[in-house]
Amino acid sequence: MLTIDNLLFSYGTIGTLRGISMQMPPGRMTCVMGRNGVGKTTLIRNIMGHLQPNAGMIRLGETDITEFVPHRRARLGLALVPQGRQIFPRLSVEENLKVGLQARRDRVRSVPEEIYELFPVLKEMGRRMGGDLSGGQQQQLAIGRALAGNPSVLLLDEPTEGIQPNVIQQIGRVLKTLVEERNMTVVLVEQYVDFVREFGQNFYIMDRGRVVADGVTQELSSELVHKHLSV
Numbered sequence: 001m002l003t004i005d006n007l008l009f010s011y012g013t014i015g016t017l018r019g020i021s022m023q024m025p026p027g028r029m030t031c032v033m034g035r036n037g038v039g040k041t042t043l044i045r046n047i048m049g050h051l052q053p054n055a056g057m058i059r060l061g062e063t064d065i066t067e068f069v070p071h072r073r074a075r076l077g078l079a080l081v082p083q084g085r086q087i088f089p090r091l092s093v094e095e096n097l098k099v100g101l102q103a104r105r106d107r108v109r110s111v112p113e114e115i116y117e118l119f120p121v122l123k124e125m126g127r128r129m130g131g132d133l134s135g136g137q138q139q140q141l142a143i144g145r146a147l148a149g150n151p152s153v154l155l156l157d158e159p160t161e162g163i164q165p166n167v168i169q170q171i172g173r174v175l176k177t178l179v180e181e182r183n184m185t186v187v188l189v190e191q192y193v194d195f196v197r198e199f200g201q202n203f204y205i206m207d208r209g210r211v212v213a214d215g216v217t218q219e220l221s222s223e224l225v226h227k228h229l230s231v
């Protein structure tokens with residue numbers, strides 16, 4: 001279980017996270033929703049340790065990880081698929097995946113076959129440069145790179161942004177497999193409501209640094225969507 005307790009964060013004088021509390025259990029996809037600029041990426045970067053909160057606590061199981069550097073969090077099982085993918089354009093697909101291996105605690109130093117089973121296109125494209133892949137392929141690569149570290153908690157920041165529908169569906173199916181068959185904790189930042197309804201179990205909606213609604217995705221009513229998510 002990933003637990004966030006009353007997290008506060010500000011870039012300067014304006015509070016960006018203003019007391020965020022969330023619970024993200026294993027075997028569930030927890031979706032964090034909200035309009036542009038409400039603090040979703042800021043939250044994810046605090047969870048991963050790229051930003052340090054002003055107050056509050058982040059726990060993985062019973063372990064308080066609030067002060068841990070990102071690398072230590074990765075070793076404990078957290079992995080991030082960042083917004084905008086951030087693959088290495090001048091490294092091959094296989095080399096990109098190998099970067100993800102660094103988070104592992106075992107001695108596996110080659111890309112596990114299961115990554116290619118989840119995303120066959122990464123095998124076909126193994127020697128291509130990351131920068132030469134399509135957007136959808138790069139997104140699959142970014143997820144594959146995160147999975148190469150054998151995480152127990154997978155954080156994804158808007159993975160469907162700018163991706164074509166058939167790849168979105170494939171990503172959804174992979175995440176469903178990870179949740180249902182590996183009991184993974186998946187935390188998905190997502191503005192695409194249909195995807196949340198189809199693949200997610202729990203949701204939180206953020207607005208201006210606070211949680212304004214939460215529940216199971218069956219309760220994600222059109223009223224909530226209209227009030228907090230529609231532009």
Ligand SMILES: Nc1ncnc2c1ncn2[C@@H]1O[C@H](COP(=O)(O)OP(=O)(O)OP(=O)(O)O)[C@@H](O)[C@H]1O
Nearest residue numbers: 011012016034035036037038039040041042043083
């Ligand atoms: N490095 C930074 N320095 C100062 N302000 C920042 C910085 N990064 C983000 N912000 C501001 O913090 C607020 C929250 O940004 P954040 O990126 O967390 O939002 P978001 O919910 O992820 O938005 P989006 O849906 O567009 O990705 C915004 O007002 C943004 O302008």
Ligand SMILES: [Mg+2]
Nearest residue numbers: 040041042083
């Ligand atoms: Mg963002």
